[in-house]
Amino acid sequence: MFPLSPLHFQLQGAGFPILCLHGHPGNSQCMSVFTNSLSQKFQTIAPDLRGYGKSSTKTNFKITQHLIDLEKLLEQLQISRYLILGWSLGGIIGIELALRNPEKVAGLILISTAARPRSNHPPITWQDNFYTGLAGIINYFVPGWQWNINTFGKRSLFRYLIQHHTPATYQYLAKEAVPAYWQTSKIATRALNQALKEGYNRLTEISQIKCPCLVLAGESDRHITPESSQETALHLKNAIWQCYPNTAHLFPWEIPNQVLTDIENWIEHHQTHFRLFNQN
Structure with a gap:
């Protein structure tokens, strides 16, 4: 019997699985810009992370709890090999999953995220x-x-x-x-803020990630700067970095067709690798 995940999730399509992880604040529906398209060729799994959307919680937790929840969900769904597409916080969690489960993660698509996230957001008035x-x-x-x-x-x-x-x-x-x-809990916000306060930085570790990686950034992103995104790509062993001009942190909602085309082309380029990875 598989351990039950506490996460609400949306499952679409059939084929090689892609785990789609939202940012903060966010939920599974925020990933529809990806899942509605990618589910035409792949199986997409889009969960509400703990404390987000319909995955409610009343207990404080550390950000590492997201990894445990997701591992339970994937085991419950009997998914042993998968791609990860992570946006912002979702990309950070994707990096952590790839470090914990290198034998399971076939590739990483990192969007508006970084292994050492930095912001240059001006003061809010x-x-x-x-x-x-x-x-x-x-x-x-x-x-x-x-x-x-x-x-x-x-x-x-x-x-x-x-x-x-x-x-x-x-x-x-x-x-x-x-x-x-409105569906993002204070508990989830607290968990993220604690991780950032502790100075989250996985630059030295991510060289262990050997799978193909696609790192996408918005040129005017003030929440996670394109420089920190590029720094992440440079520390990964097998990464392509792309920066979109005149876009910011939510660039998949600004130029969805271009972003989806680039993601699908990258997946197609590595399809032999993913097929062989799935057979091992």
Whole structure:
């Protein structure tokens, strides 16, 4: 009998499994930009991490608990070989899983993340919070309204998360980012902040990761800088780094077609490796 994972998850498609890990704040639905497309050729597993979405918890935990939860989930689903696609915090957890389970992780797709994450976000003012609140509330009820984008969105904290202030991008913010934000628990936030406070840094260890890695970054990312993302790629043994101009931390919602094309081309390039890895 397999140990039951406490995680809520979404399972789509069939084929070689791809574990899709969301960021903070986030949930499994935030990964739909990837899963809706990738599930046409692969099996995608998108969990709500502990303390996020529908994976509720009342007990404090350390960030390493995410790894235990995910290992239980994969065992429950009888998945022994898989790719990982991790966005922001999800990429950090993906790195940790690859370090713990090198015989199981066939490849890593790291998005807006780093093994030594660094931020250059400016101080947040009361005006930032004021305009973000207005923009977020209006956009939630009238997603992608250009007047709201021009009047409040571009003056809000959204300007540090995105560079493409388009209706399509704001649709993602309304339908996925806002609900995920409200479903993120203080306990999960506390676990992440504690790890960052302790100075999370796995640069010296990630050279142990031998699987193919694709590291993607947004040129104007203020939350996890493209420089720290590139630093991660340089320390990985088998990595390709790509930086998208005029995008920020949420670039998969800004240029989804380009990002998906690049991911699918990378997977196709390594398909022989993944097939052989799965047979071992």
